Amino acid sequence: MRTSVSSFGRLSAENHNVLGASFESVTGGSNVLPRGLGSSYGDVCLNPGGTLLQTSGLNNLLAFDSEHGLLTVEAGVTLGEIQRIFAPKGWMLSVTPGTQFVTVGGAIGNDVHGKNHHARGTFGDNTLSFTLIRTTGEILHCSRTENSQLFHATIGGLGLTGLIASATIQLQPVAGAFLDTETLVFQNSSEFLALSDASEPHWQYVVSWIDCTSKNGRGIFMRGNNSADTRVPEVKLGGPKVPFTPPISLINRASVSAFNQAYFNLNRLRSGAAKTHYQPYFYPLDSVRNWNLAYGPHGFFQYQMVIPRTNGREVLDEVLGEIRKSGQGSFLAVLKTFGNQNGPGMLSFARPGITLALDFTNYAERSEKLFKRLDDVVLAAGGTLNPSKDARMSRQMFEQGFPGFGEFQNYRDRGISSAMSRRLMGW
Amino acid sequence: MRVLIVGATSGIAKECARIWAGKTGSQVEFLLVGRNQKGLESVAADLRVRNPSSKVSTFSLDLADSARISLLETELGALGSPDIALIAQGELTDQELAQTSADALSKSVTVNATSVALFAELAARLMPNGGKIAVIGSVAGDRGRRANYAYGASKAFLHTYVRGMQHRFAGTKVLPIIVKPGPTATPMTTALAVSGKLAPADSVAREIVSGIAKGKKTIYAPGLWAVIMLVVRMIPSPIFNKLNF
Numbered sequence: 001m002r003t004s005v006s007s008f009g010r011l012s013a014e015n016h017n018v019l020g021a022s023f024e025s026v027t028g029g030s031n032v033l034p035r036g037l038g039s040s041y042g043d044v045c046l047n048p049g050g051t052l053l054q055t056s057g058l059n060n061l062l063a064f065d066s067e068h069g070l071l072t073v074e075a076g077v078t079l080g081e082i083q084r085i086f087a088p089k090g091w092m093l094s095v096t097p098g099t100q101f102v103t104v105g106g107a108i109g110n111d112v113h114g115k116n117h118h119a120r121g122t123f124g125d126n127t128l129s130f131t132l133i134r135t136t137g138e139i140l141h142c143s144r145t146e147n148s149q150l151f152h153a154t155i156g157g158l159g160l161t162g163l164i165a166s167a168t169i170q171l172q173p174v175a176g177a178f179l180d181t182e183t184l185v186f187q188n189s190s191e192f193l194a195l196s197d198a199s200e201p202h203w204q205y206v207v208s209w210i211d212c213t214s215k216n217g218r219g220i221f222m223r224g225n226n227s228a229d230t231r232v233p234e235v236k237l238g239g240p241k242v243p244f245t246p247p248i249s250l251i252n253r254a255s256v257s258a259f260n261q262a263y264f265n266l267n268r269l270r271s272g273a274a275k276t277h278y279q280p281y282f283y284p285l286d287s288v289r290n291w292n293l294a295y296g297p298h299g300f301f302q303y304q305m306v307i308p309r310t311n312g313r314e315v316l317d318e319v320l321g322e323i324r325k326s327g328q329g330s331f332l333a334v335l336k337t338f339g340n341q342n343g344p345g346m347l348s349f350a351r352p353g354i355t356l357a358l359d360f361t362n363y364a365e366r367s368e369k370l371f372k373r374l375d376d377v378v379l380a381a382g383g384t385l386n387p388s389k390d391a392r393m394s395r396q397m398f399e400q401g402f403p404g405f406g407e408f409q410n411y412r413d414r415g416i417s418s419a420m421s422r423r424l425m426g427w
Numbered sequence: 428m429r430v431l432i433v434g435a436t437s438g439i440a441k442e443c444a445r446i447w448a449g450k451t452g453s454q455v456e457f458l459l460v461g462r463n464q465k466g467l468e469s470v471a472a473d474l475r476v477r478n479p480s481s482k483v484s485t486f487s488l489d490l491a492d493s494a495r496i497s498l499l500e501t502e503l504g505a506l507g508s509p510d511i512a513l514i515a516q517g518e519l520t521d522q523e524l525a526q527t528s529a530d531a532l533s534k535s536v537t538v539n540a541t542s543v544a545l546f547a548e549l550a551a552r553l554m555p556n557g558g559k560i561a562v563i564g565s566v567a568g569d570r571g572r573r574a575n576y577a578y579g580a581s582k583a584f585l586h587t588y589v590r591g592m593q594h595r596f597a598g599t600k601v602l603p604i605i606v607k608p609g610p611t612a613t614p615m616t617t618a619l620a621v622s623g624k625l626a627p628a629d630s631v632a633r634e635i636v637s638g639i640a641k642g643k644k645t646i647y648a649p650g651l652w653a654v655i656m657l658v659v660r661m662i663p664s665p666i667f668n669k670l671n672f
Binding site: 060062063074 | 438470473
C-alpha cells in the first residue's frame, strides 16, 4: 500500500510502497529497503518511489540465556521494550543510543553508540550474531566466525546488505534501574577534555551538553555508573506532547539563546551527585512526545561529526565559532569522546575522537551555507559525519570519511537501495 | 489460569497474551492456535522469555476446516477447560476485488466470520463450568462504509453471532464478549501504521484484557470508539451518504 513517509528530521514526505518485512516480501524484492522505527534523522531510512519493508511485525523475543545475558530477538523489537522487560530480571542493554524508539535491526544497521562507548564500544560490538535474509532468498547466519565479511558489512551497513530478521545480543548485568550520576559544569572546551580524560576510567557513562551560543563553549558534563540500588520502578511513558506542527520553527535564535541560558544555569544549580532512573538519564527527549514537530513544517537537520582527538580543542572552538557567526544556534548540542577503538562495521561511524551532534532548523540555503563551512572544518581536521543522521553530505566527503566503502559495496544486496545509498554510493 | 488463543500470531492477540504472561505472580498456561506453525513457535518463545514460568502449547491447522477443528477439540479437551478464550483470526479484505469476485468475498467471509464463529462455539463447549470467550470484531462492523464494507459485513456477522451466544448462555457462567477495536497498528495494517495515525496494539490490548477481567459484554478499544460509533450509527443515511470517510 502506498503511503507518505518521513524520517525523524521531517525534511521530506514522499510516497513509499510499504510492506511488512518477511521472508516472502524480501525474496525477489527490487528497490526495497528494510525499515525499523524510522527514528533516523536523514534519508538512510527512506526509499521514495520504492518499497519499505517494515519490521514492526517482527517483534518476538526468541530466547534468553539468563546465565550469560544473551538475548535473541526478532529485528523489530525495540530497545525500550528490552530495557523495560529485562531491567527487572537484572539485565539491561550493553549499549543504547539517546532514544529508546529504535529497533534492534536499526541499531545494528546504524551501528549506534551510546554514552559508554569508551567502556563498551558500539551496539555492533555487543552483537554476537544475526540472521540475514537477502533478496536472492538466501538465509544466512552471520557472526564473527560465520559469514564474517557479511557480518562486518551489515553492522553499520545502513540496511543495504539484506534484512536482519533476528539477532543475538549481549546484555549487561545490573542491580536495578538506577544510575549514580554526577553533573559538573565546564567553562570551555579544554575543561571538557580534561573532565573526559579524568572520568572515562571510572565512569561507564559520560556525555555533555554544550552551549553553542556561549563565547567559550561552556557546558554541562554528566557522568554515571549503574547503581547498586536494586529497585526497578515501573516505567510510565507519556508526559507532554507537541500536539501539532507549528507554522514556523519554534527553535530559532531567540529561543535557543534563552533556552541555553536557562538550561546551563538550572544545571549549574543542580550540579553534584544524584541517583537517576535510566529513563530520564538515557532518554531525556523521549519524555516529550513528537518533539521533532517543534522544528516546524520544513523539519530539521542533525549534523553529527567526529574529529580526531589531536587538535580536538582547536577544531571544536572553530566549529563553535562558525555556528555562533551563523546565528543558527542549536540547543541539542551533544558532545562526547569516543573510546580508542574503531567500530566493528566496514562503515561504522564510531572511531577514536570527539563527537559533536547538533540539531538545526531547516532554513534551506542558509542551513546549507553553514554546513558547507562546517564540512570544511571537519574535513580539514580529518573528521567525518554520521550517515545515520545525515541528509546532505557530499559523496566525496562520505568516501573520504569511510575508507571501508569500496569493500562494503561488494557485500551489498542488489535488490536493496535507499535515498541515501543512491545519493552517496551511486545505487 | 488457562488461556486459549485462536489466531495467536495476530498483532492484537499477541499483545493480549504478553499482558497475561506479564501479570506478576501469574502462572499462565497458553494454548495457541493458528495457521502458521513457525509463527506460533515464535509467539510461544516470546511468552516463555517474558515469563519463564508460563506453559505454552501450539496447534497449527487450517482454521476453516471443520474436520480438523473437531480433531483439535478432542486434543484441547484433554488439556482442561480454559478460563479465557480469545478468538482473533482475521484478515483485511480487498473491497474492490470482493465486489466482483466470489472467491475473494467468500474467503473474506470464511476467514473473518465463519471460522471465528466455529471457534467461539468450540470454546464454549470446552468450558462446561464457565469461562469468558472474547471474539475480536471491529468498529467496521457497526456501520457499512464504502471503503471496507465487505470486511465490515463479516465483523457485523460476529456482532450478531456473539449477541446470540450471549442470549443463549444468559444465566450460565459462560460469557461471550464482542470486542471492537478501532484501527490498530498491527501487521495487518502495516502501511497505515507507518503514518502514526493508528492506536498502538499494546494499548488496545490493555483495554481488551481489562474489559475481559471486568466481564464486559462489549469492549470498544480504545474506549472512545464506543462514543464515536454511537454517533456514527445515529447519523441519518442522507447525511451519512454525503460523508467521505
